[in-house]
Amino acid sequence: MIVTIASGKGGTGKTTVTVNLAACAPNAEVQVFDCDVEEPNSHLFLKPENCSKEPISTMVPEVDMEKCTLCKECEKICQFSAITTIGKKVMTFPEMCHSCRGCEMVCPDNAITASSRVLGDLIKGTNSAGIPLTWGELRVGEAMSPPLIEQVKARIDPKAISFVDGPPGTSCPAVAALRNSDFALLVAEPTPFGLNDLALTVEALKKLDVPMAFVINRDDGKSRVIDDYAAKEGIEILARLPFTREAAAVCSKGLLLVDEIPEMQRLFKDLYSRLMQKADKGGKIK
């Protein structure tokens, strides 16, 4: 079962919820996958040891100018202006390439072969409590995160319980993380910004046909904006996590709330069992 933790707005506490939920699961039964590959943070809290790292790359074309007859077929098929003829040369712009292999297929002289560009690293480790963590780290300067996110997700064992820490937003990286999830837990911040972005994510999840529930983070006990929206949409709120300076300080140090604050441990344990029940009923369990 795959549960993705998402939010729309950044900084609402996705990572905090992911790592603390995983940490209070019985018998370390949850595996964590950090798909916020642009800014992965789960490892700062889970502190995996003996990590292994493998570079992940994607196909980009390489042109053999000895064979090239300057027919321009590659330039014509490429939708992303990643390959073009300039004078008597064929130029490639690897950072714009989407790896569709069109140019390679279309070249009548077999002058194009597959080369690669490194997108980033895939890193794996297990922490002292036995929780396995896999995450992607996008190379700084690389624009395309979805192919790396796909690679992180390709490591998910469908028989295990997996938590995916998703990236913010509602465009391609967020969609890549949310696609094919069995359930989504949306971390909602009770502010106008939080509500606006939450609603966008709810729409995206409806499109992707993924069932969902909310957890309200930094609840000040006053704002009802998320409650009203949840009631209107018929989405259940599984937990409310209060805002306290103490909690903020614990998170800022890279520590786990469930280890430091007994009340938080109780809230997360409760959230975990409610989430499992809910996902079992609403999720498409394999």
Added chain:
Amino acid sequence: MKELTIISGKGGTGKTSVTASFAFLAASRVVVDADVDAANLFLTLPHTTLQTESFLGGRLAEIDPGICTECGECLERCQFEAISTDFVVDPIACEGCGVCVHYCPVDAISFEQQTCGERFLSNTANGPMVHARLGIAQENSGMLVSALRQQAREIAKENNIPLIIVDGPPGIGCPVIASITNADALLIVTEPSMSGMHDMERVKRLADQMRVPAFLCINKADLNQEKADLMKAFARENNIKFAGEIPFDRDVTASMNAGKSLVEFSQGPASQAVQNVWQNVTSYVNDTMNRLA
């Protein structure tokens, strides 16, 4: 004309609250919301929308079942597993590469450019605001960001507006790169935490690669003063100009609830601190402007 982009690496550090305040403090500017898939600036800057336009992005393949002979050519060639075995294209998986279109022997696949969002031109107190709404689960956010910045530059040029302020998206990927390319200065708004530190380092490396000078502002600094001091030291060692710190203040959320920028809404400690950051950043931007003139 100068362009200042505000980014954060980590989301939710208060980037948009700072941008909205800057937009209120600047005497004359164009402000751009480049966080197109979670745009929030419009919620906190009172505005009237003058223009709405749809934004055309990439293309999408669609197979006409009436023409398709199910030969399997497209299925074999698509690198994105976007075509099902019963020959339907999944619009979310389709990358818009056109390979299937090129190889379909019976021309059964259409390939239309997609509307992937809406862009707006609005009026606010101190000048125009250029913003957008990316369609749900749409691609091409980088392209949309570039288009918004281009429009802002044209408006600034036409009306002799000296400053463009860009509210960038979180992360370091495609729309962030599009927000930073050729900017004159970057303000990194971060928060004093392990995550904030980790993400700031990555953003700074990106800024270096793109050769954009960077400022640092630490929001909610008092939530972990020790970390904030470490970040200041990092800034000193890494050629980042320190623009100031902002204390945690409930007025920030209150201003959001009121639909106003923080500096307009409050004169509390956070508001004072943001005004100080603004002074520091603009005096630098003006300095380089004078030097170049």
